[in-house]
Amino acid sequence: MAKQKKRATLEDFKNRLESINPNLFNMLSTPKTHFSFRVNLNRTTVQEVLEKLKQEGIEPQSVEWCKEAFVLSIESREALVKSTPYTAKEVYIQNLSSIFAAISLKIKPEFWVLDLAAAPGGKSLIFSERASKVSAVEPDKNRFFMMKRNFKESLVKNIQTYNKDGRFIYKACPEWFDAVFLDAPCSSEAHIDIAKGITWWSPRRIYKFAKLQKELIISAFESLKSGGEMIYATCTFAPEENEAVVNYLLSKYPNAKVLPIEHNLQNTQKGITKWQDEEYSSEVTKTLRFLPNKAFSGFYMARIGKE
Numbered sequence: 528m529a530k531q532k533k534r535a536t537l538e539d540f541k542n543r544l545e546s547i548n549p550n551l552f553n554m555l556s557t558p559k560t561h562f563s564f565r566v567n568l569n570r571t572t573v574q575e576v577l578e579k580l581k582q583e584g585i586e587p588q589s590v591e592w593c594k595e596a597f598v599l600s601i602e603s604r605e606a607l608v609k610s611t612p613y614t615a616k617e618v619y620i621q622n623l624s625s626i627f628a629a630i631s632l633k634i635k636p637e638f639w640v641l642d643l644a645a646a647p648g649g650k651s652l653i654f655s656e657r658a659s660k661v662s663a664v665e666p667d668k669n670r671f672f673m674m675k676r677n678f679k680e681s682l683v684k685n686i687q688t689y690n691k692d693g694r695f696i697y698k699a700c701p702e703w704f705d706a707v708f709l710d711a712p713c714s715s716e717a718h719i720d721i722a723k724g725i726t727w728w729s730p731r732r733i734y735k736f737a738k739l740q741k742e743l744i745i746s747a748f749e750s751l752k753s754g755g756e757m758i759y760a761t762c763t764f765a766p767e768e769n770e771a772v773v774n775y776l777l778s779k780y781p782n783a784k785v786l787p788i789e790h791n792l793q794n795t796q797k798g799i800t801k802w803q804d805e806e807y808s809s810e811v812t813k814t815l816r817f818l819p820n821k822a823f824s825g826f827y828m829a830r831i832g833k834e
């Protein structure tokens with residue numbers, strides 16, 4: 528008789544999250560009360576958007592660490608989506624963790640930036656406002672064309688798009704880019720709606736993504752110029768897809784260094800150095816896990832320099 532595979536349970540998921548942080552499962556289970564958006568500086572100014580929104584009765588809260596990011600209560604989402612700035616693509620709904628991670632990439636105006644896993648393109652739009660050129664890579668055809676449409680509607684002129692597998696980009700472009708962002712495909716634990724159950728979650732899915740992420744982080748690092756910086760990020764909590772991937776890069780490349788991330792955020796936790804039977808370099812304590820709260824989704828990011 529064929530052996531039956533044991534299905535992962537909610538209890539398994541809860542135990543894993545609580546081993547990372549005793550409150551993580553509760554935080555993830557608490558519904559968000561707020562959402563955030565960013566002004567598309569390729570099209571307009573913050574002041575113009577705020578004036579238009581005010582005329583339509585929408586007054587968002589500012590975000591202290593990003594002048595073009597704003598927060599609104601969930602109840603105002605429909606009003607924002609129907610507003611003139613939103614329909615004119617002058618604002619882009621984007622989570623605060625994503626905005627924070629993207630603006631943490633140190634970019635100078637003359638830089639050529641690689642976004643190695645780019646669709647739907649929210650982070651590339653941020654890089655395009657700060658750099659001279661952005662290369663956005665996405666292998667999935669549907670997501671690729673959705674991303675191209677997003678860039679066209681946002682009136683961006685300096686993003687080149689590539690329908691390619693990010694794992695092999697370094698072969699065509701070794702040591703090419705001034706800065707690299709890898710928003711890796713992941714098991715997306717931060718987007719699990721606990722109220723609906725954990726239908727698509729399983730440890731096997733985590734291991735599958737971890738393997739792909741290790742190939743992608745090598746490609747990202749190899750594509751980066753010496754002296755440059757990159758960010759590795761995921762929207763998942765699993766250490767196998769986060770600290771373990773950064774640790775893997777460090778073990779392969781002595782010239783890879785984890786750099787500190789400056790912030791005043793309360794809802795964060797530094798990277799962990801022990802997980803199940805694994806131990807990671809103490810360097811990974813400089814990486815950051817975002818804990819979900821009223822507006823932030825869960826996230827993980829590491830800032831890595833290439834000597």
Ligand SMILES: C[S@@+](CC[C@H](N)C(=O)[O-])C[C@H]1O[C@@H](n2cnc3c(N)ncnc32)[C@H](O)[C@@H]1O
Binds near residue numbers: 643713
């Ligand atoms: C987390 S999403 C990126 C979100 C995007 N950076 C943004 O902010 O709008 C990860 C993306 O990686 C893509 N992906 C999957 N496998 C990939 C690969 N081998 N190389 C590059 N990208 C890949 C997925 O299709 C997905 O669009």
